[in-house]
Amino acid sequence: MAVTLKYPFVKIEAPPEYRGVPHINPRLCIGCGACVNACPADALLRIDDYEKGTRKIVLDVGRCIRCARCDEACPTGAIRMTRNFEVATLDRKDHVEVVELRLHRCPNCGSYTDYTERALEKALQILPEGLFDGDEIRKRAILCRNCRRKLTVDDAVEASREVVE
Amino acid sequence: MKEWARKITDEKVRERYVNEVIERFRDKIIRVERNADNQWMIEIRKEDLPEVIGYIINHPEWKETQLSTMVGADERPLRGKFSLIYWISINGASGDVFFGIKTYISEDDPKFPSVTPIHPGANWYEREVKDLLGLIPEGHPDPRRLVLPDDWPEGVYPLRKDFHYTDSPKREFTDETKYPYREPPKGTAVFPLGPYHVALDEPGHFRLYVKGEEIVDVDYRLFYQHRGIEKIGENRLTYDQVNFIAERICGICGTAHALAYAQAVEAAGGVEVPERAEYIRTVMAEIERLHSHLLNLGLACHDVGFDKGFMDAFRLREHVMWLAERLTGNRKTYGMVVIGGVRRDFLEYRRSMIEKVIRELREGFQKWADQTLSTKTFVKRCEGVGVLSYKDAKRWSSVGPWARGSGRDLDARRDHPFAAYKYLDFKVPVYKEGDVLARCLVRAEEILESIWIIEQALDEMPGGDILAEWKEIPPYQEAVGFTEAPRGEDVHYVMTGEGNRLYRWRIRASTYNNFPALPDAMRGNSVADAVLIIASMDPCYSCTERVQVVDARSGKVRVLTEKELTELSRKASRGV
Amino acid sequence: MRLRSLYVFHLDTGACNGCEIELFDILTPYYDAERLGVRLAASPRHAHAMAATGPLTRQAYYAAKEAIKAMPPKPRIIVAIGTCACSGGIFYNGYPIYRRPESGREGQEYPRRGGIFELVQDLRDEGEYVGPVVYIPGCPPRPEEILYGVALALGLVEKQVKGEYYTEEVGFELPEYPIEERIRLSLRERLKYVVGYFDREKVLEDFMGLVAKAKSAEELHGLIQGYCLKNPDPRVSLAMRVLKREFLRLKEKYGWEVKGSAEALQGEVRGLQVSADGDAGPR
């Protein structure tokens, strides 16, 4: 008896363990760039624009080697390996997913920081409330690096960002 | 043998080897250092290279000594000099020792005496350091370009530290810069093979010098697939990321490479791997061997036009691929091995999946082997073809089934036990005929051995973590990692560096040691068999009714003694 | 007219063999591309399509160029199989890899450049006709993935992906879990060492479910015992126990009030350590 599968005329699902193409859930992404640092193939890019105050996280599925390192690194579960594999196309632009996020603006000096608004929110969520004087840290965390240094505050956000990354 | 017993005997044996070398070359040795459990680094002056290496490799009593790898490094930022290390291993289950014979070479006089005239196996290694580092082997019989593309300018050496990894200088691609092939011998015609030949699954150019259809001599130009992986690994990627490029050195035996790399770093950085991870690594390595050997046996059938055998082998193999996909998330490039352990665990349902698949595979494979070896035309094509003598296999430092088919008794899994192989029991099939059929029988037997290894590993798999936590790897530590890939021993050398990056990474895939021996196996054969012989270096044929006997008696391979097996396979090789 | 016959010549421009073998694989019984009219051609002269794999090394470049030029002038479809052929893959900026000068070698461009398209573009610049390029990413692509790409080239299926550009407008979610985010992240990290990155999400989810139900450390202990009894997988049970130990330790470390007396808890933690290390995993 022929054992041939009917694919592509009949759909086939990849097994649940399959590492398919990654996909970014834009509602969860905080633009921390952990995935960009983890990616061995440079399929993920972080492009900051301090003029416009935006950060783009770019995922090119056509460069992705599907090692799932991004999935492993992402603190919010925004980037996930899907089970999808039907991504052949004639146009490479179809392979690109971009998430554009706003960079946080320092309320003190008005310049853009090197983290997004969402990353800040996440950092504040992680911050141990009972451990220090929360309000004090919260006040300082939202400042840009220069202003914070000026205020000679210990780098709580950095510490929490390390946890994130 | 239990692990502790092996360790004690090993330690004594090792001392004997090391002491003998030290005694003999007392006045020539500058420094001796133990890098890892089984690795000694011996520093000598460059003038003494041929003598010391020749002594160890051609030692009449030491079994299956072998040039495992050779590393050239640009240590100018550290010591102002280049370095060369010849890694020589002792095999044949007679002691687990790696000698690293190291020497420094100054920039002003970048020459060193070539070892190739004494041991031809050094041929490629020395040409490679000439290409990539500009160190010139004096007295090398064949100093042509080996690795770099034809349009690469002279005098630019990509592995030097002052070369930026993304640079890609070019020179005009003209007839003059084309690779200088040897002049064909008198009265022969040139039969080019490749780079794009349907039956060679990778590009490489062969020139067969033929009389009629008989091959008189062979020349080749390879490295169409040179991708500068070492340089990328030393510059762009961090320790953890290198695993993934190591896996992509070869899409078929990627895990063996990733494992060799991880083990090298673990040895250099003193990372302890949890036992469970070692077992999982072993199972993955064996699953890879299963699919690789089935692939190779299938392709051998394809190369002689026996498509039924090809299709059936691939049909069997597909189940192994599906298994791998469910265990690791991908059919190949498993992405399992990382420094310190593995990335996915074998949950209970995955375990039972493996058991089911290998049980079915054993049955299916026996049927396949039966059918293929009863195909007369197929056996006729393989017998007595592409004979590689033991002498040639030894002098080229060949490894894997290619060497074991020619009577070399070496297998890194047994001789230098890594991962969980030290706890497991298995045999290393060796055949003396040296022809394509012998290589095939080695591979076929190894499939059964692999199934047996997996069964044991699943039975004995311990609990605990699957990944060790490691924070920092101390810089400038050297070590080699080695695995037995389906094609033979893979050796990775690492020198750790700063900033979470490697300082030097040297990959030696098994084919690197096997390929130079190919012309010896091809001479005197027919053009029609050229592709088959090339394929048999890597893939092979079938096995025989012996397999059936094995199973019919007991269901376990263990019961047959080696002698019985050898006799049975002799029968098989004499004709069906 | 729809192509009912597709002779494919395979062109390896420096790939690792992963894609090659998957390409062979689509001819074998389970996938059998022949039913779509696909056959591997022995010579580029017969080929309607060129299946390119590999990141395009400089040494392979010249031969590859000749191979494409040797194809009949039409249709010359290029099928880029694998991530390397699509964009250069992980090797994209190594020194022996061919890249056009304007592709740069460390750029931030997207879609990422590299692979067979560099050669196609060179040929087009020279005035050679080269047909459409079908990109099939994957490392290596599954045989189904290649079949899908081939079917796409033959016009049998529709393409399913589309580039996406999201901005802040999609909205932001910061999910809340039954346990503090910092502790969740720590536990998640710890699980990587026990069951690996893949299975940890499921285990952690189950664990948080139990934490949400439990009102005290004792109750949590009981719930986890129950869970382990129900779940026959010793690895998951082990992970659960490790999680509980870590969870209680972290709670304590950050000075939270832990229900139940401190002494009892200490004893329990010690006991857990023994059980987690001792009888772990199947023997």
Add this chain to the structure above:
Amino acid sequence: MSGYERIAFSFIAVCLILFLPPLLDGVARKIKAKIQLRQGAPILQTYYDLVTFLSMEPVYPTERLAFRLAPYIAFASAVSAALVLPYGRVIPVSFTGDIFVFLYVLAMVSIAYMIAGFSLNNTYTNTGANREMMIMLSIEPVLGLAIGTLALNAHTLRIGAIPFAVTFTLSVLLAYGLLAYSVYVEGGFIPFDVAEAEQEILEGVFSEYSGYLLGIFKWALMIKRFALLWLLSSFISIPLVRNIASGALGGALILVIQLMVLFLLYTSIAVIESMNARLRIEQIIRQNAGVFVCSIAVLVLAALGW
């Protein structure tokens, strides 16, 4: 025999010669696929392949006329070879001595193949041509002797008339065996397909052909295979029914049986093909030499009247 019958059957013959071979090829492919446990190409796939090739412009690697003409020569020769065979009771082209013409035009197909191969300075095509030549030289005499033995028995030099007149003796039975063997080898089926070996020499001469030239060439080779097998199937089927078949209806009966035997032959060949690996050229030559000696012995037997 009426003129109408002649015209009708000749027309059918031409249609069969031109359009049946791709179908047979498709059937063979399907059978092989089934043996390999896969679905396989549609039965009409070979037609699709031919149509796509015929609609494509070729690339000319050389300016030589021989390269361009070879496919047409092969095609014309193959069709001519098929035309001297019986279709039902009708032989489209028949004259005394057409045995020699049949052997000659059959050889012409191989010669066209060689012309093409040697018109290029390419080792693959040269090797392919070389192998084709060696095979032809080693098997054509066997084929000739086998047909000669039968002709001797049937006392006719018209190839189409032999099956209507042959009587069964020992030598004839042996000659049938030789005929079957030589048809199989000459047809270039595995294990004897060394001249077009894909993995060894990239389909030999075909490696430089493309577009419609390749289409015509492949078509020609399929027709040649058809002619060879039609010869065998006629020789098997006609003696079985020649006594009961008369008139146009009898002719139709013969034709149907011929077709049935043809399909049977093709099927069994497909089975044999998928169960074998390709031999080396020197192995084939050695084997054919042995068979040649046998065929001389058979001819001697026939001459002695056995």
